[in-house]
Amino acid sequence: MTNHTMVTEFTLLGIPETEGLENVLxxxxxTMYACALLGNFLILTAITTSPKLHTPMYFFLGNLSIFDLGFCSTTAPKMLSYLSGRGGGISFQGCVVQHFYHCIGCILGFLYTVMAYDRFVAICFPLRYTIIMNHRVCCVLATGTWMSGCIVAILYTAVNVHL
Structure with a gap:
């Protein structure tokens, strides 16, 4: 009979060969995290407040900003907490939550593809662009990126949780 031990916490070892540089890092x-947050909030504010920016390209750019906010906010707070000396451990549940990073990464990959398609249509079919990339199509494409990214990440996380 085997004895299975459940892991409850992981120890973060930090960035190699950076002892004494914690405050600088x-x-x-x-600063980088604050700039990323501020930049994405400014992009979202500009897109939502300006009617001239209510086009497919800016619709997808707004989606990109939302997911970029989530992307940097998934891991940066824990890293900043570690660098500030508040502990080098992360719970098993916290580690699983870090897989949300993978989910957002998958969504971003699909979103970049959709944005490339949007630019393709704008360049190759400029006279039919507004008909092809109407609001309904944009919403379907955006929802498809969210769902596809989540499905891939759920499968990835499910496999890793069983390790």
């Missing part, structure tokens, strides 16, 4: 990464 904390400042650098905090």
């Amino acid at each position: 904390l400042f650098i990464f905090s």
Whole structure:
């Protein structure tokens, strides 16, 4: 009979060969994280408040900003917490939540593909662009990226949780 031990916490080892640089790294990464948050919020604000930007390209750019906010907010807070000296451990549940990073990454990959298709239609069919890329099509494409990314990430996470 085998004895199975359940892992409850993982120890984060940090960035190799950076002892003594925690404060510098904390400042650098905090600044980069703040710039990413501010930039994406400004993009979303500009897109939502300006009627001239209510086009398919900016619709997808707004989606990109939303997922970029989630992408950087999935791992950066834990890294900043570690660099500030608040512990180098992460719970099993917290580790599973980190797989959300993979979900957003998959969604972003699909979203880049949809954005490339949008630009293809705009360049190759400029006179029919507004008919081809209408609001309904944009919503279907965006929803498809969200669902596809989530399905891929759920499968990936399910396999890894059983390890």
